[in-house]
Amino acid sequence: xxxxxxxxxxxxxxxxxxxxxxxxxPQEKENLVYQYLKKMDxxxxxxxxPELGGDLQWxxxxxxxxxHKDLCGKVVVLDFFTYCCIxxxxxxxxxxxxxxxxxxxxxxxxxxxxxxxxxxxxxxxxIKSAILRYNIVHPVVNDADATLWHELEVSxxxxxxxxxxxxNMLFSLVGEGHREKLFLFTSITLKFYKKRGQIxxxxxxxxxxxxxxxxxxxxxxxKVTLDNSGERLVIADTGHxxxxxxxxxxxxxxxxxxxxxxxxxxxxxxxxxxxxxxxxIKNNVIYVADTENHLIRKIxxxxxxxxxxxxxxxxxxxxxxxxxxxxxxxxxxxxxxxxNSISGTQEDDVLWIAxxxxxxxxxxMLEGGxxxxxxxxxxxxxxxxxxxxxxxNRNNAYPHKAGFAQPSGLxxxxxxxxxxxxxxDSESSTVRTISLKDGAVKHLVGGxxxxxxxxxxxxxxxxxxxxxxxxxxxVTWDKKRKLLYVADSYNHKIKVVDPKMKNCATLAGTGEAxxxxxxxxxQSTFNEPGGLCVEENGCLMYVADTNNHQIKVLDLETKxxxxxxxxxxxxxxxxxxxxxxxxxxxxxxxxxxKSAPNIELPSLTVAPGQTIQFLLxxxxxxxxxxxxxxxxxxxxxxxxxxxxxxxxxLSGEIKxxxxxxVIPFQLPMSCLSAEAILAIKACLYYCSKGSSACMMKxxxxxxxxxxxxxxxxxxxxxxxxxKFLTN
Numbered sequence: 001x002x003x004x005x006x007x008x009x010x011x012x013x014x015x016x017x018x019x020x021x022x023x024x025x026p027q028e029k030e031n032l033v034y035q036y037l038k039k040m041d042x043x044x045x046x047x048x049x050p051e052l053g054g055d056l057q058w059x060x061x062x063x064x065x066x067x068h069k070d071l072c073g074k075v076v077v078l079d080f081f082t083y084c085c086i087x088x089x090x091x092x093x094x095x096x097x098x099x100x101x102x103x104x105x106x107x108x109x110x111x112x113x114x115x116x117x118x119x120x121x122x123x124x125x126x127i128k129s130a131i132l133r134y135n136i137v138h139p140v141v142n143d144a145d146a147t148l149w150h151e152l153e154v155s156x157x158x159x160x161x162x163x164x165x166x167x168n169m170l171f172s173l174v175g176e177g178h179r180e181k182l183f184l185f186t187s188i189t190l191k192f193y194k195k196r197g198q199i200x201x202x203x204x205x206x207x208x209x210x211x212x213x214x215x216x217x218x219x220x221x222x223k224v225t226l227d228n229s230g231e232r233l234v235i236a237d238t239g240h241x242x243x244x245x246x247x248x249x250x251x252x253x254x255x256x257x258x259x260x261x262x263x264x265x266x267x268x269x270x271x272x273x274x275x276x277x278x279x280x281i282k283n284n285v286i287y288v289a290d291t292e293n294h295l296i297r298k299i300x301x302x303x304x305x306x307x308x309x310x311x312x313x314x315x316x317x318x319x320x321x322x323x324x325x326x327x328x329x330x331x332x333x334x335x336x337x338x339x340n341s342i343s344g345t346q347e348d349d350v351l352w353i354a355x356x357x358x359x360x361x362x363x364x365m366l367e368g369g370x371x372x373x374x375x376x377x378x379x380x381x382x383x384x385x386x387x388x389x390x391x392x393n394r395n396n397a398y399p400h401k402a403g404f405a406q407p408s409g410l411x412x413x414x415x416x417x418x419x420x421x422x423x424x425d426s427e428s429s430t431v432r433t434i435s436l437k438d439g440a441v442k443h444l445v446g447g448x449x450x451x452x453x454x455x456x457x458x459x460x461x462x463x464x465x466x467x468x469x470x471x472x473x474x475v476t477w478d479k480k481r482k483l484l485y486v487a488d489s490y491n492h493k494i495k496v497v498d499p500k501m502k503n504c505a506t507l508a509g510t511g512e513a514x515x516x517x518x519x520x521x522x523q524s525t526f527n528e529p530g531g532l533c534v535e536e537n538g539c540l541m542y543v544a545d546t547n548n549h550q551i552k553v554l555d556l557e558t559k560x561x562x563x564x565x566x567x568x569x570x571x572x573x574x575x576x577x578x579x580x581x582x583x584x585x586x587x588x589x590x591x592x593x594k595s596a597p598n599i600e601l602p603s604l605t606v607a608p609g610q611t612i613q614f615l616l617x618x619x620x621x622x623x624x625x626x627x628x629x630x631x632x633x634x635x636x637x638x639x640x641x642x643x644x645x646x647x648x649x650l651s652g653e654i655k656x657x658x659x660x661x662v663i664p665f666q667l668p669m670s671c672l673s674a675e676a677i678l679a680i681k682a683c684l685y686y687c688s689k690g691s692s693a694c695m696m697k698x699x700x701x702x703x704x705x706x707x708x709x710x711x712x713x714x715x716x717x718x719x720x721x722x723k724f725l726t727n
Contacts, residue, residue, distance in 0.1 A: 005153030006161065006172045008047045012039065013171060020181075033188040037170065041192075046168035049078070049161070050151050057124050057142040059131055062205035065111070065139055068167050073200030075189050076163040077110045077182075080154050082117045083130035084426065084471055084490075086332055086356050086406050088158040089292075090176040090315060092134055097179075098186060099138060104206075107165075107190055107199035112140035115149040117157070118457060118471055120490035126513065126528065129547045132210050133220045133239055133275075135261075139206065162189060165198045177317075217567035218244075221544040222277040223335065223474065223531030224551055230535050231609075231669075233542060233565075234286055235551060236276045243276060243288060243299065249611050249664030250551075250566040251649050256299055256306060263293045263313055264306075271306035273297065278335030278354065278410070278531075287351055289333035296325065296333060296353065296364060296382075310353075310364050310382045319358050321383035328382040331357025335474075335531075337410040339421070339436065341369025343376070352385070352421060354407040360387030361399075361407060361423065361434060372439040373399060386434050386441055393428035394451035395441050402441035404432070405454050409474040409487065409531065418499065422484055424472040429457035431475060431486055431497060431504075444484075445469070445497055445504040459491045459511060467504035469495070474531040478556075480538030487529040487543065494521075494529065494543060494554070508554060508561060515548045517564055524561035526552070540715060555715055563613055563717065566662040568649055592681055596698030599722065603704040606716065608671050613717045614663040614680050618654075618699070621726040623689045626657055630685030630694075634663055641676040643668065654682065663720075671707045678703045680720060697724050 016036045023029045051068055058064050065071065079095060081088035095110055102108035112131075116122040122144040131140055143149060152161065152169075160178070162171040162185055171185045193199050219239025226233055232253065235244040242258025254268060262272025276297075278289035284301040287309070295311035309325045316329025334356040338348040349367035363385045365377045371385055385399060392403025409424030414436070421434040422444070430447035434440070446469040448456035458468030474487035484497040485507065493509035508521035509529075516525040527547035534541045534556070541554040542565070551565040606612065616634060626632060635651035638644040646668060654661055663680060680701045687694040699722045 005151065006159075006169070007153060009169060009172055012036065029184060030188055033184060034192060037189060037192045040168075040170055041164070046166060048167050049163060049169060050148070052141055052143075052148060057144075059124075059128060059140040059142070060137065060206060060208055061139045062207045065141075065204065067163075070204065071109055071111075071163075071167070073107070073165045073198060073202070074104065074109045074204075075107055075165065075186065075193065075199070076167075077108070077186065078148075078161040078163065079110060079112045080115050080149060080157065080159040080161070081112055082115060082121055082157050083127065083134070084117060084121060084406075085157045086427075087176045089134060090332070090357065091158045091160075092136065093292075094179045094182055095138070096135075098182060101183075102186070102190065104204045105201045107194065107201065108186065109204055110138040112136060112138060113143050113148055114140055115143050115146045115154070115157070117455075118490050120470060120492075120513075120528075123513065126547070129220070129528070135210075137206075137208060139204070162186060164189065165193050165200075216549045218549045218551070220546050220549065221530070221551060222275075222546060223279055224542045224544045225279050225281060225531075225533045226535060226542070227281045228283070228536075230537070232281070233551070234279045234281050235544070235567075236279050236288070236531070238275050238277060238291075238546075239549075241273045241275060243273070243279065243286065244567070245286075245301065246565075246567065247666060249568075249649070249666045251568045251664065254301060254304075261292070263290075263295070265297075265308055266306060268304050268306070277408075278333065278337075280336045280338050280351065282338060282348055287336050289336050289353065291332050291334055291356075294330055294332060294357070296330070296336065296351070309380075315357065317358075319360065319384060319389035321362060322381060324380045325364055325382040326380075330362065330382065331355060333357075333362075334406075334408040335410045335424075337412050337421070339412050340414065341365070341367075341377075342372055342436070343370035352410055352412070354410050354423065355384075355387075356406045356408055356426075358384075358387070358389050359391045359404045359406060360389055361385050361404065361410075361421070372436060386439060391427065391454070392451045393425065393430055393447050393454060393456075395432065395443050397438070397440045399434065399439035399441055403451060404428070409472065411475040411477045411484065413477045413479075413484075413499075415479070418482075422475045422477065422499075424475045424486065426471045426473055426489070428454050429469045429471060431469070431472065431484070433499070444499060445502060446472070457490075459488075459493070461495075461505045463504070464502040467502075469504075474529070474544070476532045476534050476541075478534045478538055479536065481556075485532055485534065485541065487532050489528045489530055489546075492526045492528065494526070494532065494541075513547070515545075515550075517552070517561060519561060521554065521559045521561060524552075524554075553715060563662065563715075566664060568652070568664070592683060592698030592700060593696060596681075596700055597722075598700040598702060599720075601701055601703045601718065601720075603706055604716065604718065605706045605708050606667055607708055608667055609669045610667050611715050612665045612667070613715065614665065614701075614703075614720055615717060616654075616661040616663055616680070616682060616720045617722075618657050618661075618682060618684065619723040620657055620684075620686050621688075621724055624686045624724075625689055626654075627685040627687050627694055628655070630696075632684050634661060634680065634682045636663070636665065637679045637681065638676060639679070641673065641678075643672045644676055644678060654684065657684070667705075667707070674707050676705045676707065678705060682722075684724070686724075699724075 222238040274292035394403030405427035460468035470490035
């Protein structure tokens with residue numbers, strides 16, 4: 001049993017650390033570590049780690065692993081982490097590099113010991129999502145009750161413990177930023193025990209969770225935003241390391257970067273990001289918080305180019321800033337939003353940055369100007385605006401003396417009397433405000449009064465400090481209603497805050513992590529939503545439902561969660577951009593058999609720019625199956641009103657009839673007549689299970705449209721239901 005936990009290592013390791021400070025050459029350092037290991041190995045009694053309980057849940061393995069049986073003969077690095085913690089995330093590149101250099105054949109194994117801070121982080125499915133999101137490829141054990149944490153007297157995240165081949169504790173490293181020591185200690189330990197013949201080269205049964213997942217159009221989308229016109233969505237498709245620009249119906253206009261992580265400027269096809277999060281768009285320019293590259297990137301949609309405007313590509317430790325953007329190191333930017341300086345002549349001349357890695361709010365000057373309580377700044381300067389850099393929940397009239405704890409979401413309310421930034425401060429489980437008049441940082445909801453208590457979380461509706469949140473990651477301001485919406489991520493809810501009264505209440509979500517769509521807000525469910533945005537007219541809210549790999553659409557007028565936005569990749573969808581091409585596309589659409597029935601639908605009143613979601617639900621005759629090799633498809637026509645089809649997705653595949661097919665259609669902003677008829681058709685090939693006979697069948701739905709000038713609501717759904725009969 002471990003004697004005194006990690007404290008037993010302290011005297012000898014502290015002596016080693018001081019000696020290493022005085023060592024001048026790599027050889028001297030190696031000799032010092034070697035001598036230390038000789039001393040530790042010859043102790044009368046090992047400092048051993050207790051066996052992990054057999055009932056613990058393991059990930060990325062073929063089954064449970066025994067420290068003293070399966071890992072006997074291995075040098076083991078235990079990584080005590082919790083997946084919300086930015087410092088733990090900063091450590092992952094060091095661990096990736098270490099396991100790239102040494103494999104289990106070399107005698108090294110890294111084991112993540114997940115010791116949760118928040119209740120939500122104890123749930124195995126949520127840890128599964130995190131190891132996929134952060135590309136963790138070593139075994140992870142869910143120590144939900146922090147048993148090993150307490151046995152070893154671990155005190156903070158992250159903590160690394162290096163074990164010898166007998167499960168004997170040798171070193172501990174607390175916090176981030178110890179890459180050189182990690183490699184030094186590990187490499188010498190492997191050499192030391194190899195010389196003694198105690199290292200085994202057997203394989204450990206690794207089975208990566210990521211290999212069992214089906215492909216999906218989105219992977220852990222972190223943030224979503226709308227452009228000024230409300231016609232284009234920008235999605236941070238974080239897990240695919242790319243940015244998507246889509247129409248409101250989900251049809252993709254631009255794919256920028258992905259699917260693999262990297263760091264490259266250039267044309268859209270060659271640009272690369274690493275787990276991008278926050279996005280802000282104005283006209284045809286998008287700014288991106290390229291989180292794991294520690295960069296701010298700029299996307300020009302007209303030139304189709306990506307450039308870097310802040311950061312140097314390595315995690316920064318500077319907590320002041322002040323250099324030109326491209327020369328200024330920054331750390332894990334998580335969100336961005338446009339704002340105005342107090343002396344500038346141009347709108348949106350500042351980009352505010354939630355700098356999660358240093359627990360601060362920074363500013364990138366897009367033009368020359370002045371910040372509250374600051375001096376004149378030149379264009380391109382990137383610097384700290386608020387936050388001391390200490391991880392705290394500290395409010396203060398002086399922005400530099402305030403403290404944040406991993407700020408992860410920003411939204412701006414520029415109108416009076418607000419004139420402030422709203423901040424989702426995830427690790428303090430609060431929402432805070434920063435005045436854009438004088439920089440004062442104030443509490444809005446959540447947390448508690450003690451600035452050092454970062455454990456005041458929960459799920460309680462209420463006012464001010466009586467309200468409780470759990471690791472909120474996103475905020476968005478509703479200009480129409482003067483309300484703030486919060487992605488209360490670990491409570492799997494969307495909450496609404498009235499900043500005047502400081503009231504916080506649940507708007508949508510039950511608190512259960514699941515995926516229920518097409519129901520009232522109070523019955524709908526989410527899974528760690530990370531970002532959200534609201535249309536200028538206040539009709540629709542878009543939510544990045546991160547662990548469900550979806551963008552969900554909430555109608556704020558009807559209080560119905562109406563759909564998950566279908567992401568239509570260009571290859572699966574024919575989209576004519578001009579009339580001559582459009583006519584060719586229409587000619588090439590399949591012809592339905594003459595026997596195909598035509599179903600007349602009730603007339604629908606719609607408005608220019610409105611989105612219609614057609615939900616196609618087809619049932620085959622009993623004992624029939626879809627011929628998946630055949631071109632099963634849906635398509636849209638409008639014989640006398642081809643203007644309706646301009647820029648639309650005219651056809652798509654039907655891959656599975658057991659679930660509904662979503663067919664999006666957005667009316668043009670400029671409609672040429674007050675009445676029109678849209679035809680939605682489907683062509684299926686299916687075979688009888690008992691014979692080799694295959695049939696082609698079709699169905700047509702006629703949808704009359706009455707086009708009104710007044711707004712009918714931004715989204716309408718129409719069910720298209722048909723059951724094919726046996727011949």
